[in-house]
Amino acid sequence: MSxxxxxLVRDMRLAIRVGGxxxxxxxxxxIVVTMMPxxxxxxxxxxxxxxxxxxxxxxxxxxxxxxxxxxxTDYEDGSxxxxxxxxxxxxxxxxxxxxxxxxxxxxxxxxxxxLLGLMLNVELKATGWxxxxxxxxxxxxxxxxxxxxxxxxxxxxxxxxxAVLVLPLTVPVLIFGVAAANAAIVGPTPxxxxxxxxxxxxxxxxxxxxxxxxAALRHGLE
Amino acid sequence: MPVIDFANPTRxxxxxxxxxxxxxxxxxxxxxxxxxxxxxxPDDYQQGATVKIMFLHVPAAxxxxxxxxxxxxxALGTLxxxxxxxxxxxxxxxxxGAAFTFICLTxxxxxxxxxxxxxxxxxxxxTSMLVLLLLYLGVLALYWTAEEPGRGARAAAILSLVGAVNxxxxxxxxxxxxxxxQPASVFRxxxxxxxxxxxxxxxIMTLAFTxxxxxxxxxxxxxxxxxxxxxxxxxxxxxxLAEAT
Amino acid sequence: MNLGPHADFIVAAYxxxxxxxxxxxxxxxxxxxxxxxxxxxLEERGVTRRSQRKG
Numbered sequence: 001m002s003x004x005x006x007x008l009v010r011d012m013r014l015a016i017r018v019g020g021x022x023x024x025x026x027x028x029x030x031i032v033v034t035m036m037p038x039x040x041x042x043x044x045x046x047x048x049x050x051x052x053x054x055x056x057x058x059x060x061x062x063x064x065x066x067x068x069x070x071x072x073t074d075y076e077d078g079s080x081x082x083x084x085x086x087x088x089x090x091x092x093x094x095x096x097x098x099x100x101x102x103x104x105x106x107x108x109x110x111x112x113x114x115l116l117g118l119m120l121n122v123e124l125k126a127t128g129w130x131x132x133x134x135x136x137x138x139x140x141x142x143x144x145x146x147x148x149x150x151x152x153x154x155x156x157x158x159x160x161x162x163a164v165l166v167l168p169l170t171v172p173v174l175i176f177g178v179a180a181a182n183a184a185i186v187g188p189t190p191x192x193x194x195x196x197x198x199x200x201x202x203x204x205x206x207x208x209x210x211x212x213x214x215a216a217l218r219h220g221l222e
Numbered sequence: 223m224p225v226i227d228f229a230n231p232t233r234x235x236x237x238x239x240x241x242x243x244x245x246x247x248x249x250x251x252x253x254x255x256x257x258x259x260x261x262x263x264p265d266d267y268q269q270g271a272t273v274k275i276m277f278l279h280v281p282a283a284x285x286x287x288x289x290x291x292x293x294x295x296x297a298l299g300t301l302x303x304x305x306x307x308x309x310x311x312x313x314x315x316x317x318x319g320a321a322f323t324f325i326c327l328t329x330x331x332x333x334x335x336x337x338x339x340x341x342x343x344x345x346x347x348x349t350s351m352l353v354l355l356l357l358y359l360g361v362l363a364l365y366w367t368a369e370e371p372g373r374g375a376r377a378a379a380i381l382s383l384v385g386a387v388n389x390x391x392x393x394x395x396x397x398x399x400x401x402x403x404q405p406a407s408v409f410r411x412x413x414x415x416x417x418x419x420x421x422x423x424x425x426i427m428t429l430a431f432t433x434x435x436x437x438x439x440x441x442x443x444x445x446x447x448x449x450x451x452x453x454x455x456x457x458x459x460x461x462x463l464a465e466a467t
Numbered sequence: 468m469n470l471g472p473h474a475d476f477i478v479a480a481y482x483x484x485x486x487x488x489x490x491x492x493x494x495x496x497x498x499x500x501x502x503x504x505x506x507x508x509l510e511e512r513g514v515t516r517r518s519q520r521k522g
Contacts, residue, residue, distance in 0.1 A: 147384055151377045157367050164363055165381060168356040169388050172395035179402060189402065201391075212384050219301065219376035271471040275480045282484070318491065325487050332480040336473035434488070441495045448502035452509065459514045 003088045004096055011100035014073075026108040029062040033116045044121040051120035052130055052181035056174055058116070059109045059134055060141060064163050066105040067145040070097060071153040071217070080153075080217070090217060095210040098146045106138035122185065129184030129191070133198065137177040140202040143209030144169050150213035154220020173201055229306050231447045238440050245437040252430035259423035266420070275333040277423055281431035282326035283347070286354060288435070289319020293361070294386040297379035307443070309375035310450075312382060313365055314442035318435055320358035326351050346400035350393045357385045371450060 016022045036054045037047060047054075074080040083093050113134050117127035148166035152158065179194040256277070266273035292315045299308025330348050331341045342348075361378050368374020470477050 147380075151364065151381060154377055155364065155368050155373065161363055161367060164356075165360040168353050168360065168392070169384065171353055172388075172391050175395045175399045179399070197395075208384075208387065212380055215301070216377060216380045219380065220373055265471065270473065271469070272473050272477055274470075274477050278480055278484045317494075321487050321491050325484050328483045329480045332476045332483070336476050438491060438495060441499065445495065445498045445502055448499070448506060452502060452505050455506075455509045455514050459509070459512075462514075 003086070004092065007083075007088065007093060007096045008100050011097050012104055015100065015104035022104040022108060025062045025066045025105040026112055028065060029058050029109050029112065030116065032058040032061060033119065037120070048121040048123075049186075051117060051122040052133075052185060053178050054120060055113055055116060055130060055134070056137075056178050056181065059113070059138060060167075060170060060174060062109055063106060063138060063141040063145060064166060065159065066101065067142070067149045067166070068152075068159040068162055070101055070146065070149045072149075072158075075153050080221070084217065084221070090214040091210045094146060094150070094213045094217070095206070098142050098210060098213075101146075102139050102142040106142055109138060110135045126185040130181045133177050133180045133184070133195065136180075136195065136198045136202060137173050140173045140198070140205045141170055143202070143205035144173070146209050146213045147216065150216035151220065154216055173198065176201065231307065234307060235444060235447060238444050242437065242440060242444075245433065245440070249430060249433040249437050252426065252433055256423060256426040256430045259426055263423045264417075264419050266417075269337055272333060272336050273420065275329050276420070277427045279326055279329040279333055280424060281428040282322045282329060283351060284428060285431055285435050286319055286323035286326050286351060286358075288432070289315050289322060290354065290358070290382070290385060290389065292439075293319065293378075293382040297382040297386075300375060300379040301383075307447075309372070309379065310443050310446045311439075312379060313371075313375060314439050314446055316358060316361050316365065316378070318438050318442065320355065320362060322431075322435070323351055323355045323358060327355060344400065346397045349400065350396045353392050353396070354389065357381075357389075361385075371453070 033054060036058075040046065040050070071080060074083065084090055086093065088096070110131050113131045114124075114127035117130050118124065122130065145162075145166050147169070148162045151165055152162040155161070176194045176198040179189070180191055180198055183189045183191040183194060260274055260277045263274060263277075265271050293312045296308045296312030296315065299305040300312060327348065330351070334343050334345075334348075335341050361381050364378045364381060365374050368377065
C-alpha cells in the first residue's frame with residue numbers, strides 16, 4: 001500500500017469512526033437549511049427563488065466548520081510532525097488529507113442536497129443540477145479552506161480565525177456556484193460558462209491550496 | 223543605495239530618522255496644493271459638486287490596492303529572499319492599507335447616496351473593495367493573534383501572497399456577478415472620461431496621499447523595529463533573572 | 468464656496484477622511500513615544516542588547 005493510499009484511508013477512517021467529521025457536517029447542513037425558512041418565511045415562491053443560494057451558503061458554512069479539525073487533532077497528538085518528516089512531500093500529504101476531507105465531508109453534502117432542495121421547493125429535476133454544481137464546487141471550498149486551516153493551526157488558533165481568513169477567498173466559488181445552479185433552474189443565462197469556471201476554480205485550488213497550506217505549516221511550525 | 227543597506231535595522235532607523243521630516247514636509251505641501259485645487263475645481267455636469275468626493279475616493283482606492291501589492295512584495299522578501307526587514311515592511315503596510323480601503327468604502331458610500339440614492343450599492347468596484355477590506359482584516363487578525371512576531375509575520379506573508387493571487391479572480395468574479403444582476407440604468411462612478419480640469423487636482427491629491435502612505439509606512443516600520451527591540455530586551459532581562467537565581 | 472444641494476455628503480466624506488488619517492497619525496506618534504519611553508526605562512535599568520554588548 002503506497003504512502004498516499006495509507007494516509008488517505010487513515011484519514012477517512014478517522015473521520016468516519018470518531019463520528020465527528022463525516023456525518024456531523026451533513027447534519028449541520030440539514031439544520032442550517034432548516035433554519036433558513038424560519039428567518040425568511042414559508043413563502044414557497046421566494047424559497048424556490050433563493051433555494052440555490054441557501055444551499056450553497058449552507059454547504060459553505062458546513063465545509064468551513066469541518067475544516068477546523070483537519071490539522072488540529074494531528075497537531076495535538078504529534079502526528080503532524082511525523083507527517084512533515086514522512087516519505088510523502090508535505091504538499092502531497094496535505095492534498096491527501098484534503099481529498100479525504102472532501103470525500104467524508106463534502107460528498108455527503110452533495111448527496112443530501114437534493115433532499116434539502118425539495119424542502120425549499122426547488123423542483124426535483126433542478127435539484128440534480130444543483131447537486132452537480134455542489135459536486136464541482138465543494139472541492140474548491142475544501143482546498144481553499146485547507147490554507148486557512150494550516151494558518152490557524154500554525155498560530156494555534158481555532159475556528160473563527162479560520163473562517164475570517166477563508167471566507168473572502170471563497171467569494172468566486174460562491175458566485176459561480178450559485179450562478180450555475182440558477183442558470184440550470186431558471187435560465188435564461190447559459191449553464192456552461194459559470195459551471196466551467198467553477199470546475200476551473202476547483203482544479204486550480206487543488207494544486208495551489210496544498211502548496212500554500214504546506215508553506216504555512218512549514219513556516220509556521222518551524 | 224542598494225537594498226542590502228536597509229537590511230540592518232539600526233542603519234535603517236538612522237536613515238528613517240533623517241528622511242522622515244522631509245517626507246512629512248513634502249506631504250503637507252502637496253496636500254495644501256491639492257486641497258486648494260480640489261476646492262476650486264469646477265462642478266461636474268452630471269454630479270455637481272459631489273464630484274469633489276472623487277478626489278478622496280480614487281486615491282484611497284488606489285492606495286488600498288497598493289498596500290496589498292506592497293505586502294505581497296514584502297511577503298516574497300520574507301519567504302523567498304529572507305530579507306531581514308521584509309516582514310516589518312509587510313506588517314507596517316497592513317493597517318495603513320486597511321485604513322485607506324475603509325476610507326474608499328465610506329467615501330464611496332457617501333458619494334453613492336446623493337448620486338445613486340442609496341448608501342450602499344453592490345457595484346462591482348465597491349464590492350471588490352469590500353472583499354479586499356475583509357482580506358486585510360484577516361491579515362491583521364493573523365498579526366494580532368500570533369504570539370511570536372516572526373511566526374505571525376510568516377503566516378501573514380503566506381496569506382498576502384494567497385490574497386494577491388486571489389484578488390484578480392475575486393475582481394473578475396464580482397464584475398461578472400454584477401453584470402448578471404445589473405439594473406437597467408448603469409451609472410459609472412466619475413463618468414467615463416475625466417475632464418482635464420478635474421484630472422489635475424485628482425493627480426495632485428493622489429500624489430499627496432501616496433506620499434502620506436509612504437511617510438506613515440516608514441514611521442510604522444520604525445515603531446515595529448523599536449517594539450521588537452523592547453521585546454528582545456525584556457526576554458533577555460527575564461533570562462538573566464532566571465540564570466541569577 | 469457653494470457645494471450645491473448635497474453639501475452635507477461632501478463635508479461628511481472629507482470629515483471621515485480627516486478623522487481616519489488623524490487617527491492613524493495619532494496611533495503612530497503615540498506608539499513611537501511609548502516605545503521610546505520603554506526603551507529608555509530598560510536602558511536605564513542596565514538591560515542591554517546583545518549587539519551592544521559585543522561591541
